[in-house]
Amino acid sequence: MRSLIDVKKASSNSDKSVVNGQDNVGLGGVGRSKKHESADKQVAGEAIYVDDRPALRGELHAAVGQSTIAHGNILSMDLSAVKSAEGVIAVITVEDVPGHTDIGPVFPGDPVLAIGKVEFIGQPLFAVAATSYDLARKAVKLAKVEYEELEAVLTVKVALAKQNFVRPPFTMKRGDSESAIANAEHQLSGEIVVGGQEHMYLEGQVSTAEPTEDGGMNIHTSSQHPSEVQKLVAEVLDIPLNKVLVDMRRMGGGFGGKETQAAPWACIAALLANETKRPVKFKLGRMDDMIMTGKRHPFENNYTVGFDANGQIKGINIEVNGNCGYSPDLSDAIVDRAMFHSDNAYFLDQATVTGNRCKLNTVSHTAYRGFGGPQGMMTIEMVMDEIARHLGKDPLEIRKINLYGGEGRNETHYHQEVEHNNLPEIIESLEESSDYQARRNAVTEFNANNAILKKGIALTPVKFGISFTVQHLNQAGALVHIYTDGTIHLSHGGSEMGQGLNTKVAQIVAEEFQVDVDTVAISSARTDKVPNSSPTAASSGTDLNGKAAEAAAKTIKQRLIDFACETYQVSAEQVKFANNNIIVGEQTFSFAEFSQIAYMGRVSLSSTGFYKTPKIHFDRATGKGRPFFYYATGAAVSEVIIDTLTGEYKTLRTDILQDVGHSINPAIDIGQIEGAFVQGMGWLTTEELVWNEQGRLLSNNPATYKIPAINDAPEDFRVALVPDAPNREHTIYNSKAVGEPPFMLGMAVWSALKDAVASVADYKVSPVLDTPATPERVLFAVEAMKAQS
Structure with a gap:
């Protein structure tokens, strides 16, 4: 394993701030190694996750009845034994949902509970609230369900043959690949099966719902997208969004598996809480979690390539076929990203890339680290190896020959220039x-x-x-307060799932004010503090939320500078922030001291910040743009x-x-x-x-x-x-x-x-x-x- 010497070597430039070159004297700002803000609590077992929260008065526990077949119509559902089971307080079906019954995140197709038919083994049919976790799980097994079984599509090849898709196929094209392949010195074709992947987060799916006095709902959930949970809970309950509060302090891992697929369990908990007027917790056991939640999409891809004697690709056709499961979920964007990344690092001069979104009777597959990119890259990496073996060369030589770079070799098949x-x-x-x-x-x-x-x-x-790749998601907000003792409160729209997002964003705020990062306290991601947030995904958590937090801090910082100039008759250039101090001309104040002075001078020490990613656009009709x-x-x-x-x-x-x-x-x-x-x-x-x-x-x-x-x-x-x-x-x-x-x-x-x-x-x-x-x-x-x- 990597030694401490390797760590020191890899981090050798981390002793100075990348902003002003100051030595690390304990400020822990940007560019310096700083341990995860929850590390001590996690090691000590003191970090609080959703399931660790103390039980609320009268709290009930939820479970769902699951389909036992992959595809069929529901003929009858006898829940009498479930309702009379020990500890059961309420049983609901889709007929008991007061609002929306479909909670598809982008396109419809994800019923919160089955509506007349089932489309995968494990699909939730009904939900139970009982006085204990074990009693709820035992009760759902007493249901008697009759089905009319229908043919199930269980392979990508069958789905392709039947043209069974969750969304229409899509093609990106650059040049005339067919002619380029035909005229090339060598041709090869092949296919690869790329398996899926279970998220296997340490903390499983879990949500609690607590009714409020005004007919609203407070939700604590292990989710990468609190704002989406807020929206869907409001929709299934048929109440305004401002009556739903979602609070997310930390997750025990997500990897994409809690981007959309945390929402169903929060919605079901909220429906049961609304029905019983009592708090409800819904946590999935590990086996249920694995059965009822989506995975990384398995893909079956194929290619035909033409290349010269040196191994340089002249033309290529790639088809990526994503196993999407039974519903759209995020599959349209995931297969798009597989298509975008079918080039990986290589210039494909004449290329046609087609993506199929295959519908199968399995759980709906979902986001996973890389979001389709890895599955797309696998095909072209296979092509590099195939060309090398065909020509008797080292695969590295083929990879280097085909890299982006050089005159006229820096444009992707979706017409974005590969800059820098x-x-x-x-x-x-x-x-x-x-x-x-x-x-x-x-x-x-x-x-x-x-x-x-x-x-x-x-x-x-x-x-x-x-x-x-969905443009409107590239935005973020943050909220920063400075209190009169000089401590700072930070909230942003991102979700901490162990990746250190909160630590990095706190470092950014500390860097702006040049104070010790330990003076920055980070609160939960809450929909009442930072509204309309995007999911923490697409590797954009720090890019988006860091910029938003920086904007909020800069606003307050400018107010402090303006106040100092007015009060002490100095120019802006004479106001400096350094080493937990604010230097105003010849005077030096501690950050805490000057915060108190600014408060007494009626300066607002609170600000929101907002950021949207510039330059990005993509025209799906033409398959051209700058999605990244x-x-x-x-x-x-x-x-x-x-x-x-x-x-x-x-x-x-x-x-x-x-x-x-x-x-x-x-x-x-x-x-x-x-x-x-x-x-x-x-x-x-x-x-x-x-x-x-x-x-x-x-x-x-x-x-x-x-x-x-x-x-x-x-x-x-x-x-x-x-x-x-x-x-x-x-x-x-x-x-x-x-x-x-x-x-x-x-x-x-x-x-x-x-x-x-x-x-x-x-x-x-x-x-x-x-x-x-x-x-x-x-x-x-x-x-x-x-x-x-």
């Missing part, structure tokens, strides 16, 4: 620092001398677009070893170089990179979702679904940040997003596994290795290689 492209430099630097070429030769020699164990190595880049404000870039080298008799493998070493611009908090950024990489590696290796022929999820608990453990992480793990690399766009302190981009670096492990398998046939054939590349799939790929060697 540093990928060639990142790859060159990583290739040198990781000793890639020497290790490539050593791997080849090792494989020539070992019949059973084989090694593989791969270097893969990532170019990831930053912004919500900028690109985050990075690269990884991974080396693996496999056992050709069993398919077992180990990641021996991983080197990562990631561009985060001017890092706001290097320690948190490095932690995000490490975690994202391991999660991405898990997606591509061990995390296998399995449904049976009836559409029932079999990998529905931690015993049947394997996330990476500590021994799966690389034995030698080296992470570095690109030094002195400010974002050329005007982001918050010229930083770059870090949440999602490193996730895709896990592709280096998959490519390295393919490299090891390819050595079995002397690298003359490119192996078929769908994901997740479990030991079984690696073994099957080895056996296929042996048959061709």
